[in-house]
Amino acid sequence: MLVATTLSGVLMYAVHKVAKEMPKSEYGVFMTLLQVLNMMTIPAMGLQLVFVQQTVAALSQGERRQLTGTVRGVVGIAFGIWLCIALAAFIFQNRLAAAYKIENPAAIWATVAMALIAVVNPVVMGLLQGKMNFLWLGIAAMLNGAGRLIAIGVIVLVLGGYAAGAMSGAVIGMGLAVGVAAWHTRDIWAGPSEPIQWRPWLTRVIPLTLGFGTATVMLSWDMIVVQRFFPKDLTGFYAAAGMIGRALVFLTAPLTAVMFPKVVQSAARSEKSNVMKQALGATALLGGAAALGCTLFPWLPLSIIYDRSFQGVAPLVPWFAWCMLPLTTANVLLNNLLAHRRFEAVPWLILVAVGYATTLWFLHDSFLRVVQLLGVFSSLFFGVCLFFTWRKPAMGPAVKKVND
Numbered sequence: 001m002l003v004a005t006t007l008s009g010v011l012m013y014a015v016h017k018v019a020k021e022m023p024k025s026e027y028g029v030f031m032t033l034l035q036v037l038n039m040m041t042i043p044a045m046g047l048q049l050v051f052v053q054q055t056v057a058a059l060s061q062g063e064r065r066q067l068t069g070t071v072r073g074v075v076g077i078a079f080g081i082w083l084c085i086a087l088a089a090f091i092f093q094n095r096l097a098a099a100y101k102i103e104n105p106a107a108i109w110a111t112v113a114m115a116l117i118a119v120v121n122p123v124v125m126g127l128l129q130g131k132m133n134f135l136w137l138g139i140a141a142m143l144n145g146a147g148r149l150i151a152i153g154v155i156v157l158v159l160g161g162y163a164a165g166a167m168s169g170a171v172i173g174m175g176l177a178v179g180v181a182a183w184h185t186r187d188i189w190a191g192p193s194e195p196i197q198w199r200p201w202l203t204r205v206i207p208l209t210l211g212f213g214t215a216t217v218m219l220s221w222d223m224i225v226v227q228r229f230f231p232k233d234l235t236g237f238y239a240a241a242g243m244i245g246r247a248l249v250f251l252t253a254p255l256t257a258v259m260f261p262k263v264v265q266s267a268a269r270s271e272k273s274n275v276m277k278q279a280l281g282a283t284a285l286l287g288g289a290a291a292l293g294c295t296l297f298p299w300l301p302l303s304i305i306y307d308r309s310f311q312g313v314a315p316l317v318p319w320f321a322w323c324m325l326p327l328t329t330a331n332v333l334l335n336n337l338l339a340h341r342r343f344e345a346v347p348w349l350i351l352v353a354v355g356y357a358t359t360l361w362f363l364h365d366s367f368l369r370v371v372q373l374l375g376v377f378s379s380l381f382f383g384v385c386l387f388f389t390w391r392k393p394a395m396g397p398a399v400k401k402v403n404d
Contacts, residue, residue: 004138009247011145015169016243017305018153020236022162028235029102029163031243032227033111034170035220040085040111041118042216046208047074048122048129049338053204055130055188062194069193070201071123078119086112101232102163110167117174124181127188136184140177148173207343214346214353215334218327218381219249222370225360230367237313238367244294244301245320245371248287248328276336280329287328294321316367323375326382333385345388352380 019027051071058067089096089112097105128137151169155161161168182189226238294301298317302310337345356377364370 004134005141008138008141008145011142011149013247013305015145015149015152016240018149018156019166020240020306020310021156022166024234024236025101025232026103026162026236028227028232028239029100029107030166031239032100032223032235033102033107033163033167035223037111037114037118038216038220039224040115041122042209042213046205046210046212047078048126049208049212049335050201050205051123051126052130053339055127056132064188065192065194066196068188068191070196071127071189072193073196073198075120075123078123079116082116082119085115100227101235104162104164107162107164107167110164110171114167114171114174117171117178121174121178121181124178124185124189127185128181131185133184136180140180143180144173144177146173147176204341207341207346208338210350211334211338211343211346214349214381215327215331217353217357218374218378219246221357221360222374225364226367226370229364237310238316238370240302240306240310241313241316241320241367241371243305244317245324247301248290248321248324249331276332280332283332284329287325291318291321291325294318313367316371319368319371319375323371323378325378326375327378330378330382330385333382333389337385337388342388345384348384348388349381352377352384355380 019030022030051067054067054070058064089108093105093108096102096108102108125137125140128140148170151172152166153169155165155169159165223239223242227235230238295318298314299311302314302317334345334349337343356373359377360370360373363373
């Protein structure tokens with residue numbers, strides 16, 4: 001997974017070497033729409049982890065049939081949610097285009113199309129991850145990166161497309177990944193099924209959705225605010241620095257992808273495991289080394305992807321790297337908490353995310369201020385995750401009775 005996701009990350013990184021050939025205003029739109037897509041898929045955010053848990057635990061034939069019924073029911077609901085998103089985009093298309101400086105409305109519809117694939121993606125990826133088929137999970141990640149790079153390369157460099165074309169290329173890349181994952185999990189979703197029990201299922205998915213949704217807000221909100229309030233000819237520069245900072249999170253993503261099902265399995269068997277500590281140590285080491293490298297050579301990651309016109313934003317790169325580091329390590333702790341179904345941290349994380357979104361919406365006088373606020377609230381986010389990680393969980397009534 002580390003090798004596959006690293007290669008996928010390199011391919012995703014190379015996408016920006018192609019995308020930067022667009023005008024800077026269009027590049028800013030492209031980066032913003034990617035973050036908007038992340039926000040649009042928050043309702044589906046907890047699905048992958050729930051399906052990881054349910055797939056790991058589906059040992060009997062009855063449990064397998066329940067899993068199959070759940071997949072079909074959830075995909076149907078996800079499609080309904082997507083229809084609501086598409087309707088909202090149709091109604092507010094002109095207002096969205098004006099507010100976020102989108103010259104070609106086709107970019108909005110490419111994003112809406114990608115949202116459909118994105119709401120199915122966590123279902124099939126969760127099944128594949130729960131089967132611990134990390135080979136094809138890694139291949140799917142690489143296909144996403146390779147398909148996106150090739151498609152965007154053709155659309156932007158050959159056909160002269162801008163943000164709308166680049167988003168269409170992203171649709172192609174993710175579509176390939178979802179297709180591969182669906183094929184290798186067909187033994188689950190194509191088998192005999194039982195009706196889904198919605199109430200107990202929702203009690204599991206809602207806390208996961210809210211928990212991971214807070215991390216998505218922390219990761220994506222700054223670009224949306226910048227595109228909304230800053231001049232369109234400057235947003236591309238911020239997008240370039242932000243892409244370097246966000247790469248820290250994507251660099252360590254494979255560690256949490258492997259960790260989560262292992263933690264679920266250990267918890268289900270009441271076994272002790274050092275997986276979280278190992279993942280946390282590796283994440284801190286990798287993230288810290290990357291942030292240090294960005295501090296010593298802030299021009300280097302920019303020069304690999306962008307031309308010299310982007311070097312003016314180099315002083316922002318170290319700020320971004322260090323301000324993203326708390327969020328990167330917090331993701332490991334958050335995955336561990338949610339894998340153990342310790343949801344008591346979720347309300348506090350929601351409070352941090354809402355505070356961050358509100359503060360940034362009203363306080364954004366410069367790019368540096370935006371990044372600094374990200375660092376402050378990312379540190380708070382990390383502090384909440386750390387507190388609840390090392391805090392001894394309260395015993396339920398049944399446990400207290402046994403102890404008595």
